[in-house]
């Protein structure tokens with residue numbers, strides 16, 4: 001390996017050393033082989049939108065200042081970034097649409113594998129969509145909600161109705177800016193249209209459309225996905241689980257689900273407990289079936305079934321290299337097409353299940369919701385039958401796994417703070433007002449081989465906790481925090497400042513709250529909305545002592561998420577800058593000027609301690625503007641460094 005990587009995570013460290021010894025290639029090797037990466041791309045200065053190009057602008061002014069069509073660096077960089085938003089919004093929203101289809105299936109086919117698990121959530125969604133619930137059968141409500149939601153995705157008139165659930169002051173800002181999303185599909189399509197050659201060339205106008213598209217995701221597609229997942233797969237409740245590669249078991253048939261959608265994996269989670277399958281596993285010499293997850297599919301079934309997390313995004317090939325994964329079942333998003341190269345050296349069966357995501361070298365067993373139980377059974381049987389093909393000599397499982405409590409939702413988190421009978425955000429708001437809790441942070445998102453693995457996540461989170469900031473976490477940050485013991489209630493004693501420690505101890509919550517998959521960043525938007533509604537901390541999300549971070553982001557979904565947070569008034573810090581630095585005007589707008597428009601802004605900061613301090617300074621600025629009391633206890637910040 002070219003770079004000296006330390007790996008805070010012992011399991012990853014052991015596996016990477018093992019991979020080196022066995023000459024298996026890892027993502028870190030491929031990343032190093034790709035150096036140096038294209039400078040034009042990094043700065044956002046290349047365009048392939050038509051065949052007069054490809055064009056690129058030399059950032060040092062030693063070449064053409066525009067593309068062949070005359071597009072400037074500002075136009076090219078802005079077009080590129082909003083196409084990233086469109087792709088991210090499309091990914092999340094398509095996921096949301098699939099969940100809505102499952103709801104429609106429940107209505108059509110009472111014998112399907114799915115049912116309405118949370119009637120209260122369904123009623124809440126019905127209220128948003130103006131669907132009458134009084135004196136109606138639950139299936140009638142479900143039918144109408146599914147129809148309303150599915151029609152809304154492509155509607156030609158009106159606006160996305162979930163967006164109205166934002167604080168009134170926030171909605172007004174969007175109206176004034178003209179960025180209230182009209183329909184999810186429409187915003188994605190319009191972004192593609194505007195970025196076609198010779199359409200929108202005004203970088204600010206392009207970014208406004210980008211923000212409208214991101215809002216269609218955060219307050220639309222993603223929120224719909226989260227809410228309807230709660231309806232169908234149940235409202236997550238805090239539960240105990242384990243995280244890291246050590247959850248794989250040598251004597252068991254190991255099935256790993258990977259990707260993002262719960263529709264198949266939730267059924268697998270249930271079917272994996274089937275007695276007949278357990279017997280079949282015993283017949284081939286295994287003790288049973290051991291199901292675990294990678295990426296956000298893992299988050300989804302962990303928070304609803306307590307299924308353990310085998311690892312995050314960056315550990316997907318390491319899981320295969322343990323030699324004990326009998327089957328890896330993937331659905332959509334963040335799945336490396338190179339996994340088949342890794343699997344070649346092992347017996348692991350890779351199975352793709354979505355018609356949208358087929359990969360060379362994977363067996364494709366298409367998942368049909370109408371036959372969910374059959375598909376899940378077929379997959380698990382094939383996994384069991386693959387168990388005897390393991391090469392016992394070549395197994396290596398790092399004995400590393402950590403306990404975690406996961407599965408907090410907008411509804412459940414503060415049930416704790418309010419006591420079981422009084423679900424209210426009052427105690428949280430009061431703790432912030434009194435200076436026990438300094439503020440709230442969402443730390444989310446992917447990991448990336450371009451930085452020391454997980455260092456950014458862990459450093460930022462710990463620095464925030466030490467300074468009494470309550471952290472809400474989603475996506476791969478959640479998996480990282482779980483693996484490193486930050487999601488145990490005891491973590492408050494080790495990492496939290498005095499005030500936060502008191503609150504965590506009083507209500508028995510960890511200082512880092514697992515709020516789900518990256519789709520569930522919508523839950524964080526809802527938490528912020530509820531805090532505003534509870535009163536005493538301003539009128540809008542941008543008034544709150546709150547900040548967001550995605551220290552090791554990599555996906556287009558992450559770009560979209562960041563934009564909907566900024567558009568919602570949140571100060572958002574990321575590590576590697578967005579690829580816009582080639583346009584001075586755009587770069588300065590996103591990190592500065594945009595604040596006058598949305599109340600939120602971007603910040604690029606590669607140093608995780610400084611990133612945390614920037615968030616803390618922002619939180620303090622907001623506390624001051626709200627004239628809140630000084631913090632109750634002495635803070636390490638800003639002396640720490």
Ligand code: CUV
Nearest residue numbers: 296334445446475476518
């Ligand atoms: Ni989105 S958070 S790598 S899997 S997008 Fe995938 Fe969930 Fe990032 Fe992690």
Ligand code: SF4
Nearest residue numbers: 047050053055067069
């Ligand atoms: Fe070049 Fe303009 Fe075509 Fe882009 S759209 S490739 S900048 S000519």
